Structures are given as structure tokens and as C-alpha cells.
Amino acid sequence: MASTATAPAPQPIPPSLSLPPSQFARLQPHAYLLAHLSPPASSQQPSIRANGRSPSQFRVTSANTGSLTHTNGSAVVRLGDTTAVCGVKAEILHTEDIASWSVSHSSSSSFASNKRRKLTNPTAKLGEDRTDSGDNESHIEDFSLLVPNLSLSTGCAPGLIPGAPPSALAQSMSHQILSLLHTSRLVRAEDLQIWYERPNFGPEEPEHHNESEQMDVDVEQEGSDEASIQTGEIKAFWVLYIDIMIISLAGNPFDAAWTAVLAALRDTKLPRAWWDVDNETVVCSDIVSEARKLSLWGLPIASSFGVFEADAAAGWRSVTIQDAEEERKLAEGDRKGIQRRWVLADPDGYEEGLSQERVCLVVDKPQGGDGKVFIVKMEKNGGFAVDRKELKELVDISTRRWEDINQILKQC
Amino acid sequence: MGGPIASLNPLNRADGSASYKCVSTGSNILGSVNAPIELPGRRDALKPEEATIEVFVKPGTAPGGVGERYIEGVIRNALGRLILGRENGYPRRGVVITLAIVGGESVGRGGSYLPLLPALLHTAALALLSASVPLSMTLSATVLAVDSSGEIIREPSVKDAKAATSLHALAFTSKGQLLLNESEGAFDFGTWETVYERALAICHGTSTLSSDGDVAMTENVDSQPLEGVLRDTVQDQIHSEYAWKIDAA
Amino acid sequence: MTDRRRINGPSGGTRPPVFASSIKSTTTATERPQRQRQPNELRKIFLKTGLIPSASGSSYLEFEHSASLSAARALPKSLIPPSSSLKLACTVHGPKPLPRSATFSPNLVLTTHVKYAPFAARKRKGHIRDASERDLGVHLETALRGVIVAERWPKSGLDITITILEAEDDRWWGDAPDSHDAAWGMMNVLAGCITAASAAIADARIDCLDLVAGGVAAVVVDESVDGGEPSTPRLMLDTDPAEHRSLLSACVVAYMPARDEITELWLKGDNSKASVGTDDKSLSYETLIDGAVDAARGAHSVLAEAVRESAERLAGLETGYST
Numbered sequence: 001m002a003s004t005a006t007a008p009a010p011q012p013i014p015p016s017l018s019l020p021p022s023q024f025a026r027l028q029p030h031a032y033l034l035a036h037l038s039p040p041a042s043s044q045q046p047s048i049r050a051n052g053r054s055p056s057q058f059r060v061t062s063a064n065t066g067s068l069t070h071t072n073g074s075a076v077v078r079l080g081d082t083t084a085v086c087g088v089k090a091e092i093l094h095t096e097d098i099a100s101w102s103v104s105h106s107s108s109s110s111f112a113s114n115k116r117r118k119l120t121n122p123t124a125k126l127g128e129d130r131t132d133s134g135d136n137e138s139h140i141e142d143f144s145l146l147v148p149n150l151s152l153s154t155g156c157a158p159g160l161i162p163g164a165p166p167s168a169l170a171q172s173m174s175h176q177i178l179s180l181l182h183t184s185r186l187v188r189a190e191d192l193q194i195w196y197e198r199p200n201f202g203p204e205e206p207e208h209h210n211e212s213e214q215m216d217v218d219v220e221q222e223g224s225d226e227a228s229i230q231t232g233e234i235k236a237f238w239v240l241y242i243d244i245m246i247i248s249l250a251g252n253p254f255d256a257a258w259t260a261v262l263a264a265l266r267d268t269k270l271p272r273a274w275w276d277v278d279n280e281t282v283v284c285s286d287i288v289s290e291a292r293k294l295s296l297w298g299l300p301i302a303s304s305f306g307v308f309e310a311d312a313a314a315g316w317r318s319v320t321i322q323d324a325e326e327e328r329k330l331a332e333g334d335r336k337g338i339q340r341r342w343v344l345a346d347p348d349g350y351e352e353g354l355s356q357e358r359v360c361l362v363v364d365k366p367q368g369g370d371g372k373v374f375i376v377k378m379e380k381n382g383g384f385a386v387d388r389k390e391l392k393e394l395v396d397i398s399t400r401r402w403e404d405i406n407q408i409l410k411q412c
Numbered sequence: 413m414g415g416p417i418a419s420l421n422p423l424n425r426a427d428g429s430a431s432y433k434c435v436s437t438g439s440n441i442l443g444s445v446n447a448p449i450e451l452p453g454r455r456d457a458l459k460p461e462e463a464t465i466e467v468f469v470k471p472g473t474a475p476g477g478v479g480e481r482y483i484e485g486v487i488r489n490a491l492g493r494l495i496l497g498r499e500n501g502y503p504r505r506g507v508v509i510t511l512a513i514v515g516g517e518s519v520g521r522g523g524s525y526l527p528l529l530p531a532l533l534h535t536a537a538l539a540l541l542s543a544s545v546p547l548s549m550t551l552s553a554t555v556l557a558v559d560s561s562g563e564i565i566r567e568p569s570v571k572d573a574k575a576a577t578s579l580h581a582l583a584f585t586s587k588g589q590l591l592l593n594e595s596e597g598a599f600d601f602g603t604w605e606t607v608y609e610r611a612l613a614i615c616h617g618t619s620t621l622s623s624d625g626d627v628a629m630t631e632n633v634d635s636q637p638l639e640g641v642l643r644d645t646v647q648d649q650i651h652s653e654y655a656w657k658i659d660a661a
Numbered sequence: 662m663t664d665r666r667r668i669n670g671p672s673g674g675t676r677p678p679v680f681a682s683s684i685k686s687t688t689t690a691t692e693r694p695q696r697q698r699q700p701n702e703l704r705k706i707f708l709k710t711g712l713i714p715s716a717s718g719s720s721y722l723e724f725e726h727s728a729s730l731s732a733a734r735a736l737p738k739s740l741i742p743p744s745s746s747l748k749l750a751c752t753v754h755g756p757k758p759l760p761r762s763a764t765f766s767p768n769l770v771l772t773t774h775v776k777y778a779p780f781a782a783r784k785r786k787g788h789i790r791d792a793s794e795r796d797l798g799v800h801l802e803t804a805l806r807g808v809i810v811a812e813r814w815p816k817s818g819l820d821i822t823i824t825i826l827e828a829e830d831d832r833w834w835g836d837a838p839d840s841h842d843a844a845w846g847m848m849n850v851l852a853g854c855i856t857a858a859s860a861a862i863a864d865a866r867i868d869c870l871d872l873v874a875g876g877v878a879a880v881v882v883d884e885s886v887d888g889g890e891p892s893t894p895r896l897m898l899d900t901d902p903a904e905h906r907s908l909l910s911a912c913v914v915a916y917m918p919a920r921d922e923i924t925e926l927w928l929k930g931d932n933s934k935a936s937v938g939t940d941d942k943s944l945s946y947e948t949l950i951d952g953a954v955d956a957a958r959g960a961h962s963v964l965a966e967a968v969r970e971s972a973e974r975l976a977g978l979e980t981g982y983s984t
Contacts, residue, residue: 087780097673155822
């Protein structure tokens with residue numbers, strides 16, 4: 001391989017002409033990684049990735065929250081050399097600014113159902129919890145209360161032009177994050193509602209859940225119509241602008257970005273807000289003790305994988321046209337311990353360039369549950385190497401990853 | 413449940429085109445393929461050994477957005493493994509696939525594209541066939557929703573998809589390999605496995621590989637396997653286009 | 662107004678939160694933060710190079726928290742931060758071939774790009790660069806163009822990108838905008854940008870005449886201790902606009918200590934009113950510029966240390982390869 005890259009040598013290549021590893025890695029990336037993963041049997045070396053990790057090993061991850069002054073919540077997540085900064089800024093959307101509000105929502109018919117949900121056992125099965133969605137949950141989607149945007153135009157990698165509009169990659173990731181926020185129902189709609197309590201109702205604020213909950217039980221029996229009249233109405237919503245800046249890109253930006261979003265949302269504090277009748281506007285209190293954190297549903301954690309195939313550089317036809325015969329050969333090779341495909345966890349930039357097939361798994365383990373793992377999102381695309389059996393293994397790896405990230409997020 | 417309605421070559425000027433209508437989801441897609449074509453001005457981005465595949469998804473009523481970029485990437489990755497982009501005449505050229513959503517519900521902000529994905533993939537595959545782009549194999553795809561009672565709904569309507577606990581889009585190659593899986597919502601692996609079984613049955617029937625590599629299909633509860641529907645569409649087209657030859661013979 | 666390449670917020674628009682304490686002007690719950698430093702004492706700068714390995718050169722810069730901010734962080738009472746401290750990341754890509762479409766250039770073509778993160782300031786910033794960000798980019802380019810030995814790289818380009826994660830305030834949040842108002846915070850940001858870019862360029866091993874550093878000085882008017890008439894104007898180095906009642910004028914320089922040269926000078930404000938009557942030479946523009954140069958000298962020492970670290974890292978890498 002080295003002889004093809006260097007000038008034609010008259011005699012067998014002298015050692016001085018051999019390439020240093022860093023150049024070999026650039027010229028023949030596929031062969032370089034393959035050589036690491038399948039060392040000759042005689043060398044007694046273990047199969048290891050070019051970056052020194054084992055196939056299922058993730059990079060060192062660290063998270064730091066709350067360091068940005070002007071945000072409601074912020075996080076910096078480093079995943080090896082990939083760094084994502086996420087800042088959450090909350091703004092207020094008045095219901096009078098929502099065109100469809102007055103038509104679709106007569107005061108708060110959803111309030112009762114919302115409270116009912118609250119009364120269900122919070123440690124109940126995750127799946128049940130999430131499906132039990134009233135009108136309430138659709139608020140987040142219908143009124144665009146979550147606005148995530150990911151930016152790669154920060155000079156984070158050589159190929160990306162700074163200041164250019166978001167690339168297709170950045171756009172897809174923004175969409176993936178939004179869609180994951182919606183499907184995982186991570187943020188509760190009730191956390192984002194700002195209520196107006198009619199004065200005759202008493203001095204309590206709607207945020208005092210314990211009291212209002214108690215009272216709600218009574219009200220519910222009288223019927224939801226009366227409940228809505230008595231409990232007040234939604235006057236505004238918090239809108240969370242979730243901006244993710246990828247400061248440094250060295251592979252697997254999605255995991256870094258999602259972990260940053262998760263950490264930032266966990267850190268997010270919303271001020272106590274109420275409808276001020278005199279000013280006809282929403283007013284907030286700046287007292288820290290009155291602000292409350294978002295109560296998130298679960299902790300969905302993402303792990304991404306790339307598939308590296310040994311034969312991709314050899315005859316391309318044999319790769320693309322795989323028949324039963326070849327499958328059998330592969331299986332045979334597996335039995336003999338000759339591996340032709342590697343599923344690499346948390347691929348770095350170098351490995352990403354060499355893998356066509358990607359898998360992204362988002363799993364969650366509900367607190368207080370029976371330790372059962374739920375998959376929130378499972379994506380696999382671009383190849384045939386990962387099928388049922390492999391996916392099952394990857395779910396196990398992702399579960400272990402969940403524990404790790406859970407620990408990291410708890411500490412920050 | 414009615415099967416999908418597909419036709420080849422509805423457009424005259426494109427190298428290849430297809431229209432596809434899925435009755436149960438109500439989606440209606442018109443797709444065109446131009447290949448191989450020169451991609452001027454993008455010389456830096458072209459790969460020296462392979463064709464560059466470009467996918468454009470155009471929503472019917474709303475202006476496009478980030479959701480389209482995402483689904484374009486998904487379709488491009490899936491088709492990238494099927495198109496023989498190193499075949500003569502393809503390296504350094506482009507395969508441009510344009511998919512227009514003609515009918516059915518449009519996808520909102522941050523909404524899920526999964527209910528539309530099988531129709532988009534089928535349209536693209538048929539259009540590629542009609543443009544005679546060399547393919548290593550074809551694909552078939554389906555989308556399944558699992559509702560709160562654990563029941564699997566095949567090709568759910570937009571309303572069903574919204575109400576579902578989890579939504580799964582799966583695509584299989586004509587050899588029965590899992591080419592693509594996109595699942596969202598809360599589910600466990602056991603659920604996914606039943607979904608997988610069902611999807612495989614929908615796409616391939618209870619397929620058995622016969623000795624000559626041909627897929628023999630048997631009908632089951634899900635009526636005709638999708639694989640067969642695509643096959644029939646192409647066969648019908650060939651019959652009508654080569655009628656002069658067949659008649660002469 | 663909808664941006665098709667981004668996820669947009671509600672179409673009706675949203676409003677930033679209004680705090681009750683800022684409406685009731687009579688009961689000022691919080692006091693303006695006070696400067697705890699001496700007039701010629703600079704904030705500490707944290708500067709680190711090489712944090713972004715995919716770039717040819719990179720640096721991260723952070724200003725020390727002001728006394729009020731660190732107090733607010735240690736014991737949070739109010740959700741309104743008293744002041745903020747600059748945080749920015751800078752990357753350098755290149756020298757690299759110019760794009761095909763570019764015309765021939767015998768010199769290195771410098772491109773600078775400064776962008777605030779949407780969450781960098783009190784008010785949410787847009788995704789598309791606004792006039793002030795473009796302005797910063799131009800100022801930064803002038804500051805650096807005089808430093809880089811551009812003839813060494815014909816037909817090449819150098820991209821410098823700065824992402825500001827947290828910006829400086831233009832004034833104290835509790836103050837109403839007044840006539841003295843200008844984007845004072847921008848000047849601190851520019852000084853930080855110059856220092857950080859200088860470190861990143863050195864980290865990318867681009868030949869420079871000297872390490873250029875940025876510094877800010879301003880003429881400020883403070884509330885007098887007894888709360889009566891404002892005090893007489895004074896010159897201060899490395900001012901945090903949130904800590905002063907008003908800034909009369911401010912100056913930012915990009916300064917090369919070894920050659921004693923200024924590559925960029927930006928002066929804002931009007932000193933004439935301050936010096937009228939006092940006949941005080943200490944508030945002339947010259948002293949203001951000298952003050953900014955002094956501040957830049959201070960930043961230079963930090964810069965030199967960061968660049969030394971960067972060089973040591975490179976030396977370590979090279980020995981690592983040879984073994």
C-alpha cells in the first residue's frame with residue numbers, strides 16, 4: 001500500500017520511505033482502520049480501533065451546566081473532541097398572539113384532564129404515561145413551544161463554511177431534535193403554561209400544585225365545565241428557544257447535541273409568571289426561590305453507531321450484490337473468528353467517513369420502574385449489516401450507555 | 413384494505429418517473445429521476461469513483477423546511493446502497509431524484525415523516541427502475557403503528573399515526589435484508605420484533621428463497637406482498653412497452 | 662419572516678419576559694454592581710489554545726466574573742444577572758487553497774466572521790448576522806491584517822471564525838437607555854476577539870509580526886458615594902459597562918507590544934464635555950488611547966503564556982511521533 005502512495009521505488013522500499021502512521025491514515029483510511037481492527041493472527045494483537053477504543057466503547061464524556069449567564073438553562077457537553085454548547089432561553093407567547101387560540105380553546109377544558117393525569121402514579125409504566133395525553137400535550141406541538149436549532153456554522157470543522165445558512169446536516173439534526181422532543185414528550189406542557197387565576201378564587205397561585213390538586217379532585221366531580229370556569233384560564237405560554245452550537249466537530253454530533261439539550265433542559269429554571277390584569281401582560285418574578293425547574297418526563301439518552309465493513313474497498317460488486325451464498329460465507333467466517341463487519345460505537349470523524357451504515361438509538365429507563373428499558377427512537381439506515389440480532393445487541397450497549405450518561409448528568 | 417396504486421413513466425421529459433398512491437395512508441407521490449446527468453458547479457463535491465445521489469422532497473402545499481432535509485437524507489442513504497453508482501458512466505455524475513407530495517396530508521412543523529416514507533421510497537425505487545438506473549436490488553417498505561393496546565396498525569392514517577404509541581417504518585431489500593428502520597415513540601424491543609415480523613410479512617409475504625435466488629411469494633393475511641405489487645407494476649409496464657415485440661414473437 | 666432552513670418559533674412572535682422588579686422603578690431591589698477593581702486593574706483572562714482539534718488553530722477566551730456576578734452565582738437571589746462576562750471560542754482554518762471562483766491573490770486572503778450565539782446576550786439574538794456582528798468582523802479583520810505576514814501564502818485563504826457564547830452588557834440592565842448610550846459592550850467583545858484570534862492564529866502556526874492583543878479603556882462617570890451628584894469623569898481600564906453609571910467615551914486598540922504599533926483603533930464617545938472646565942489633560946483622547954494600550958499590554962502577557970503552552974503541546978506531539 002505504501003509503495004502506491006510514494007514515488008515508484010527502484011528497489012524494495014527502504015525503511016526511510018515508509019509512511020508515518022498519520023500519513024498512511026490519510027492516504028488509505030479504509031486499509032488503515034481495517035488493519036487496526038483485524039490485526040494478523042500472528043501478531044497476537046487485540047482488535048482495536050485506530051483511536052484506541054474497543055468497538056463498543058464510547059469516548060470520554062463530560063457535561064457542565066449553568067455556566068452561561070443569560071440563559072434560563074445551559075450546558076456544555078464534550079464527547080471526546082466533539083463539543084456542543086446548548087442554551088435555553090425562555091420567552092413568552094401570549095394567547096392573544098396565537099391566531100387559532102380563541103377558536104380552538106374555550107378557556108381551559110384541558111385543565112381538568114391535565115390534573116387527572118397528574119394524579120396518576122408518576123412511577124407508572126412509561127408507555128402508559130406518555131400515551132395518556134390530553135389536549136394539553138398537543139399544545140407544545142400546535143403552538144411551537146419548543147424551538148430547537150442546531151448550528152454547525154461555527155468554524156467547528158474545516159469543510160463547513162462559517163456564516164453559511166445551515167447545511168443539510170444541521171437542518172436534519174435540528175429536525176431530529178425537535179421530533180425527538182415531541183415524541184419523547186420530554187417537556188411537559190403544563191410546565192409551560194402561564195395561568196390567570198380569577199381573583200374570586202382565592203390567594204393561591206396556580207403553581208401551588210398541592211393545594212390546587214386537592215381542590216381539583218372536588219371540582220372534577222362537578223364536571224369539567226364548572227372546573228374551567230373556576231380554575232382560571234391560560235393566558236400565555238413559555239416558549240423555549242433551544243439553541244445548540246457545535247463548537248468542535250469530531251464525529252457523532254447528534255449524541256453530543258442531544259446530551260447537551262437534555263442537560264440544559266434539566267438545568268432550565270423558569271421564573272414564576274402571572275397575568276397582570278392592570279397592565280394586561282404577563283409579569284415574572286425575579287426571585288430565585290420562586291422559580292421552578294422543568295419537570296422532565298424521563299431521561300432519553302442517545303447512542304449512535306457506525307458500521308465499518310472490511311470488504312467495502314475490495315470489489316464493489318461483491319458488496320452490493322450480496323446473495324445467500326455470501327451470507328453463508330460471512331456466517332462461516334464469524335464462526336471461525338474472522339470478522340468482516342464491525343459496529344463501532346460513537347464513531348469519530350475519521351470513522352464516520354468510512355461507514356455508510358448508521359444506527360441511532362435513544363433509550364430510556366423510567367425511574368422507579370422495574371428496570372425495563374424503553375426505546376424512544378431507533379434508526380438504522382444505509383446498509384444491511386445490522387439486522388435483528390445486531391440491533392438487540394446495540395440496545396444492550398445503549399442501555400449501558402444510559403447508565404453512564406445518567407451518572408454524568410446527575411453529577412453536573 | 414386496498415393495495416397501492418402505482419404507475420410508471422407518467423412524465424415524458426424525465427429520464428424516469430413514477431407515481432404512487434397509497435390508499436390507506438392517503439399519500440400520493442409523483443417522482444422523477446434524471447440519471448446520469450452532469451452536475452455543473454459542484455465539481456468539488458463530486459466523488460471520483462461513484463455517482464452522487466441527490467434527493468429532493470417537495471411538499472405539496474406548505475413550503476419546504478428542515479423536515480424535508482431530514483427525510484431526503486434518509487432516502488438518500490437507503491437508496492445509496494441499492495444504486496450501483498460505480499457502473500460505467502455513473503462515476504462523477506449525478507443521480508437526481510425528485511419526489512413531489514401531490515396528495516394526502518402535509519407534514520407540519522417537526523411532524524413525523526414516517527407515514528409518508530414507504531410511499532416516497534417506493535416511488536423513488538420505481539422511478540429509478542423506469543430510468544434504467546442500475547440497481548443491485550429493489551426494496552419494499554411499510555409503516556406500522558402500535559397503539560396503546562399494543563395492536564399493530566398497518567399503514568396508519570395521519571390521525572392513527574398521531575394517536576399511536578410508537579411508529580415504525582421499515583424497508584427491506586428484495587433479498588429480505590433490513591435496509592432501513594425508523595422507529596419513534598416508546599416501545600420495547602419485543603414490540604419491535606413483532607413489528608419486524610409483521611413488516612417482513614407485508615413486504616415479502618412468508619417468503620422463501622428458492623434455489624435460483626428468486627423470491628417465491630405466498631399470500632397471507634396482508635393480501636399481496638408489497639414486493640409483488642412493485643414487481644407487477646414494472647411487469648405491466650414492460651408488457652405494454654414491448655407489446656410490439658411480444659406480439660411479433 | 663419564516664426561515665425555511667431553521668425551525669421557527671410561533672408565528673405570532675414571542676416577548677422576552679418582563680420582571681416585576683424592573684417595572685416598579687421606585688423600589689429598586691437590586692443595586693448597580695460596583696467595580697471592585699482599581700482603575701488600572703484588569704479582569705483576569707482565561708485563554709486556552711487547541712481545544713478544537715479539527716481546526717488548524719483554535720482558542721477559547723473567558724473573562725473573570727465580576728465581583729457582583731460571582732456573588733450572584735454563589736448565592737443566587739435574583740434571576741436577573743447583575744453583569745456578564747465575555748466567553749468566546751475562536752477557530753482558524755487554513756491556510757487553504759482559495760475556492761475555484763476566487764480571483765488570483767498574491768497574499769493570504771483573510772476572512773473574519775464574528776457571530777453571537779442566540780443566547781449570548783440579554784436579548785435573544787437572531788440567527789442571521791446583524792450589522793453589529795458584521796461590524797465586529799470588519800474591525801477584527803483590520804486588526805489582524807496588519808499582523809499576519811500575508812505574502813508567505815499566495816493564493817491561499819485563512820478563515821477566522823469567532824462564536825460568542827456570552828457577550829458583555831452595553832449598560833446596566835436597570836438603566837433606561839439614555840443619550841450616552843452606545844454599544845459599549847461591543848468594544849470589550851472586540852478586544853476579546855482580537856486577543857483570542859491572535860492566540861488561535863499562533864496556534865495555527867501562521868507567521869505573524871507580533872502577538873497582537875486587544876485592550877479597552879473608557880472615561881466613566883460613577884455615582885458618588887453619598888448618592889448625590891455624579892462624580893467627576895475618570896479613566897478606567899477594562900471597563901465593564903454594567904458597573905458604571907455612564908461611559909463618556911471608550912477606546913479599543915489592537916496593539917503589538919514588541920513593535921509598539923497599533924493595528925486597529927476604535928474610539929467612541931465624546932470627551933469634550935468631561936474635560937470642559939476641569940482643564941484636565943488626563944482625560945484627553947491621547948490618555949484614553951494610552952490607557953487602552955496599557956490594557957492590551959496586560960492581555961498580551963496572558964496571550965504569550967497561552968501561545969507558549971500551544972508551542973509546548975506541538976513540541977510534545979512531534980516528539981511523540983518520532984518515538
